[in-house]
Amino acid sequence: MALQDLFGVKQKFDRREFLTRSSLGIGAMALGNLLKAETPFQADNPLGGLPGLPHFAPRAKRIVFLFQSGGPSQFETFDYKPKLESMRGQDLPDSVRKGQRLTGMSADQTSLPIAPSLYKFKQYGESRAWVSELLPHTAEVVDELCFVKSLYTEQINHDPAITFFHTGNQLPGRPSMGSWMSYGLGSLNNNLPTFVVLQSKNSGGQPLYARLWGNGFLPTQHQGVQFTSGKDPVLYLNDPEGYDGADRHRMLGYLNELNDVQKSTYGDPEIDARLSQYEMAYRMQSSVPEIADMSDEPDHIFDMYGPDSRNPGTFAANCLLARKLLEKDVRYVQLYHRGWDQHTHLPGGIKNQCKATDQGSAALIKDLKQRGLLEDTLVIWGGEFGRTVYSQGKLTATNYGRDHHPRCFTMWMAGGGVKPGFTYGETDDLSYNIVRDPVHVHDFHATIMHLFGVDHERLTFKHQGRRYRLTDVHGHVVKDLLA
Incomplete structure (x- = not known):
């Protein structure tokens, strides 16, 4: 037989x-x-996803990750350290460093002078959260935020650290978190991609690679779809000149017949993925221009997001576009804003970065809340690691730089089932080591998956004889972060 x-x-x-x-x-x-x-929870998921998922009732349906590429300094944003001023210029004590690894950019410095932040902090909201003067708009929404001040990673350089944060592994080739979400949970909107990527234009800094939103070894329909700020939000989506929708429909019909022949001959599951992508592209020809059109947004919305929101491709404009995508039930929206890698001239550089991102981030929280979407939309803000307490290079009264620091950094979340107005974890007086409630990146991923009703240990994919998952063989859910 x-x-x-x-x-x-x-x-x-x-x-x-x-x-x-x-x-x-x-x-x-x-x-x-x-x-x-x-199983007590029965999911109704008509648009794909794996049978039996979610594993339990989810708290979140959608996610928007405001990724600040380059490693924002916790000292100038959210981790207030008042004792540093009295230690200005002193060499970092060996008892604090404990022989920990330094990058090649500061390992040969003869001294590591402590550099207090030049910017002032105040407490805001009922939660009394400390926020820098550089982030006045974020200060207005602190009671919606859940700060995690004790994140850490092992990766000390940008490429492995950012790859690790997006895929759970420092080496390229693994599926991104958005791809895992798409694979496991499926889509909430049949006419838009499950996973959309937006990049701020002209933000400079470390390069970003498509593999950060890639599908890895998962079927290709689960990779992120990048939207641009040009006249064509999705490249190669529109019909060629002289080609109409009826022509495209006939072409896809013939293409499907050819792919069916290939599938019956070879049985390659990627043929189904290819068909799915062509069909999605056809549906997106009408859905994408509609969602990218901002002409129906009232002036008060633009005012809330700030003047940059009228300039397509800026961080603020992408935050507004993200709200429209989330409103249409795009499950995973990834924003990238580069330029936080301030090894030199940090005071001026981080001031510009905060100015470019502060109002848009806060407006997105307010906008989602007023539309009733924040409750089941998880918003995340942060980068791949933090910065050092010591100055890289010369420390002066008005200038300093900070090197990479993976031992502790700060991120915040909002909505989607996390505790609002809450701060978790604590660093020492120099924000160099964690003294309470450490949260590894694997733990962070496990907690995010939990908010979506996914047991991170059970969402796996067999590849080359081994079952893989986002958290590899690590990670635990930080239940104290859950509302």
Whole structure:
């Protein structure tokens, strides 16, 4: 008896082996249905996703990640350290450093002079959260925010650190978190991608690579789709000149027939993924121009996001576009804003970065809340690591720089089932080491997945003989962050 396996390889089975394999498969299906019937939460997911997911009732349906590429300094943003002023210029004590690794950019410095922030801090809201004067708009929404001041990673340089934060591994090739979400949970809108990527234009800094929103070894329909700020938000989406929608429809029909032939011959699952992408592109020809059109936004919304919001491709404009995408139930929206890597001239550089991102970030929180979307939309703000307490290079009264620091850094979340007006974790007086409630990046990922009703240990994909997951073999849910 000749059968064709999933990959189109002809194999021969005798009658006994065929009946054994068939009975085991039928038994497994029956057991799966019985177990599913006993699960307290039943998900209704008509647009893809894996059977049985979410594993339990989710707190969040959508996510927007405002990724600040380059590593924002915690000293000039949210981790207030008043004792540093009395230590200005002193060398970092060995008892604090504890022999920890330095980058090659400051490892050869003869001294590591402590550099207090030049900017003032105040407490805001009922939560009395400390916020820098550089972030006045964020200060207005602190009671919606859940600060995590004790994040840490092992990666000390940008490329492995940012890759690790997006994929759970420092080496390229793993699926991004957005791709895992798309694969496991499926789509909430059949006419828009499940996973959309936006980049601030002209923000400079460290380069970003498409693999950060790539699907890795997952089917290709789960990779992120990048929107641009030009006249064509999605490249190559529009019909060529002289080509109309009816022509495209006929072409896709013929293409489907050819792909069906290929699929029946080879059984390659990527053929289905390719078909899915072509069909999505066809539907996006009408949905994308509509969502990218800002002409229907009232003036008071533009005013809330700030003057940059009228300039497509800026961080503020992308925050407004993200709100429109979330409103249309795009599940995962990833914003990138580069330029936070201030090894020199940090006081002026971070002031400009905060000015470019502060109002848009706060406006997104306010806008989602007034539309009733914040409750089930998770908003995340932060970068791949923090900065050092010591100055890289010469310290003066008005200037200093900070090197990379993976041992502790600050991020915030809002909405989506996290505790509002809450601060978790604590660093020492020099924000060099964590003294309470450490949160590894794997723990952060596990907690995010939990908010979406996903057990991070059970969402896996078999690749090259091994089952992989976003958190690899690590991570635990930080339950104290949950509302």
